[in-house]
Amino acid sequence: MLRILDARTGEPVDAALARRGLVRVHAHPPGSDLTGLRVLLVADVLVRALEIGGNPAWATLTSAPDPAEGADRTDPGGRDASWGEAGLRARAAELGIRPFEDHPDTEPGPAATRTVDVVAQGAAMTDGPRVEVAPVGTGDGPVPAAGDPTALRLALLALPRDLPLSLDAEVLAEAQATLGRWRSAVAGWATRPSKPVPEDVRLRLRAAWEDDLDVPAVLDVLRSVETSGIAEGARFETYAYADRLLGLELTREIGASL
Numbered sequence: 461m462l463r464i465l466d467a468r469t470g471e472p473v474d475a476a477l478a479r480r481g482l483v484r485v486h487a488h489p490p491g492s493d494l495t496g497l498r499v500l501l502v503a504d505v506l507v508r509a510l511e512i513g514g515n516p517a518w519a520t521l522t523s524a525p526d527p528a529e530g531a532d533r534t535d536p537g538g539r540d541a542s543w544g545e546a547g548l549r550a551r552a553a554e555l556g557i558r559p560f561e562d563h564p565d566t567e568p569g570p571a572a573t574r575t576v577d578v579v580a581q582g583a584a585m586t587d588g589p590r591v592e593v594a595p596v597g598t599g600d601g602p603v604p605a606a607g608d609p610t611a612l613r614l615a616l617l618a619l620p621r622d623l624p625l626s627l628d629a630e631v632l633a634e635a636q637a638t639l640g641r642w643r644s645a646v647a648g649w650a651t652r653p654s655k656p657v658p659e660d661v662r663l664r665l666r667a668a669w670e671d672d673l674d675v676p677a678v679l680d681v682l683r684s685v686e687t688s689g690i691a692e693g694a695r696f697e698t699y700a701y702a703d704r705l706l707g708l709e710l711t712r713e714i715g716a717s718l
Contacts, residue, residue, distance in 0.1 A: 462509050464576065465672045467592040468585070472672065475506070475589075476515045477574045483510050484518045484573050487560055490580040492548040494596035494627060497555070498616050500548070502593050502673075503578040504557040505617070508705050509669050518573070521560035554609035555616075556707045581622070591673070594624045610709055611636040617675045617706065639708065642699065645686065647713040649696035657697045658690060665698075669705055678702055 462475040476483045487503035489496030500521075507517040523545055543551060553559070577586040581594050596616070615635040619625050657665075661681065668677035685698050703710045 462513050462515075462670045463672065464506075464589060464591055466589040467579075468590055473589050475510060475574070475576055476513075480514055480516075482516050482518060482573045484520060484575040485510070486520045486522065486563065486575055486577050488522045488577060488579045488583060488586075489548065490583060492543045492545055494598070495580055495593070496548055497551055498596050498621070498625070499578055499580055499593045500552045500557050500560070501555060501613065501616050502591060502621050503560070504552075504707070505675060505705060506576065506578065506591065506673055507558070508707065509673055512704055513670070519558065519560045520563035523562065551609075555613040556610065556709070591621070593621050596625045596627055598627055608636060608639065611639055614639055614706075614708055618679060620676055621673075639710075642682070642686070642708075642710055643713040646696055646699050646710050647716065649692040649699075650711070650714045652692040652696065654697060655691045655694035657701050658694055661685060661690070661694075661698055662701070665702055675706070678705060 461479065463472045464475050465471070466473045485503050485507050487500050489499045503519065507519050510517040549559075575588045577588060577590040579586065579590055579592055581592045583592070611632055612635070615627060615631050616625065618635065664681050665678055668674045668681060671677075682699060682702055685695055688695070690698070699710050
C-alpha cells in the first residue's frame with residue numbers, strides 16, 4: 461500500500477484508510493505559476509499511484525489566488541510570471557494533468573474518506589496528512605518554454621518534490637532529449653515479441669512509488685532497464701507499465717514511422 465511522509469509530523473502514514481478506500485487528494489496551488497503547476501503535478505501523480513494500487517481517488521482543488529489587479533505580473537525576462545487560474549488550468553492540461561474538481565477547503569468529503577492535502581512548502585497548516593512541494597524558480601531568466609509540454613512534466617518530476625527546482629532552457633533540453641530517446645526506444649521495442657515485466661523490476665518500481673511517491677527512483681529504474689540485458693519486449697512492457705504513473709506518453713511514437 462502507498463505510504464507518504466506526512467509533512468506535519470515527519471512520520472510515514474498510509475495514503476488510504478483501507479485497501480479499497482476512497483482518498484481525496486486536495487491540491488492547494490499557492491499561485492498560478494510554476495510552483496502552482498508543480499503542486500498540481502504532484503497531486504496528479506499521487507492520484508495515479510492510488511488508482512494503480514486499487515484505491516479510488518477524488519481529485520479536488522482550492523483555486524489558486526490571482527495577483528492583485530494592477531500588480532506586476534512579469535518576470536525579469538518580460539514573460540508573465542503568473543498566468544491566472546484559467547492559464548494555470550490550461551498549462552496543467554498541456555502537461556497531461558487530469559482536471560481537478562473545484563472544492564473549498566472547508567467543505568468535508570464523504571464519510572470514511574482520507575484527505576491528503578498537497579501544498580507548497582510554508583503553506584498554512586492543514587488538518588490531515590499533507591504532502592509538501594518545494595518552489596520552482598527560473599533564476600534571472602524568463603519562464604522557459606518547452607517545445608513539447610511533456611518535457612516540462614519530466615523536468616518537474618525529475619527532482620525530489622521537497623527540493624527547490626531551478627528551471628531553465630538547459631534543464632528542459634535535457635528532459636526533451638531523454639523523452640526523445642525513450643520514445644524512440646519504446647517504439648522499437650514494441651516491434652519485438654512481448655514479454656512480461658520482470659518480477660524484480662516490477663517490485664522495484666512499486667517499491668519506489670509506494671515509498672513516499674519517489675518518482676526520481678522510478679526514473680532511475682527506467683534508466684537501468686534501458687541499457688540492461690532484459691528482453692526488448694519486456695523493456696517495452698516495463699516502460700508502458702511505469703508510464704501509467706509518470707504520464708509521459710512514452711508509447712506515443714509507436715507506429716509513427718509506418
